[in-house]
Amino acid sequence: MKKPHPERVDPPAGAEAVRAADGDRMGAWTQYVIVHFRRTGQLAPGCDARDFFAWYDGHKKGESIG
Numbered sequence: 001m002k003k004p005h006p007e008r009v010d011p012p013a014g015a016e017a018v019r020a021a022d023g024d025r026m027g028a029w030t031q032y033v034i035v036h037f038r039r040t041g042q043l044a045p046g047c048d049a050r051d052f053f054a055w056y057d058g059h060k061k062g063e064s065i066g
């Protein structure tokens with residue numbers, strides 16, 4: 001299994017997704033894809049769910065990531 005790369009997540013988009021998901025971890029990933037699409041017009045967010053969840057876990061712990 002590949003190592004996650006949380007630095008691939010866009011922190012402002014990630015933070016917006018976390019707020020929009022209202023604490024739902026899986027919902028945050030869905031919201032991240034939606035936020036990224038709205039900002040860029042590209043469906044592929046440049047990271048996968050494993051990267052996002054590594055970023056999300058660090059974000060919830062208050063770590064500064066990316």
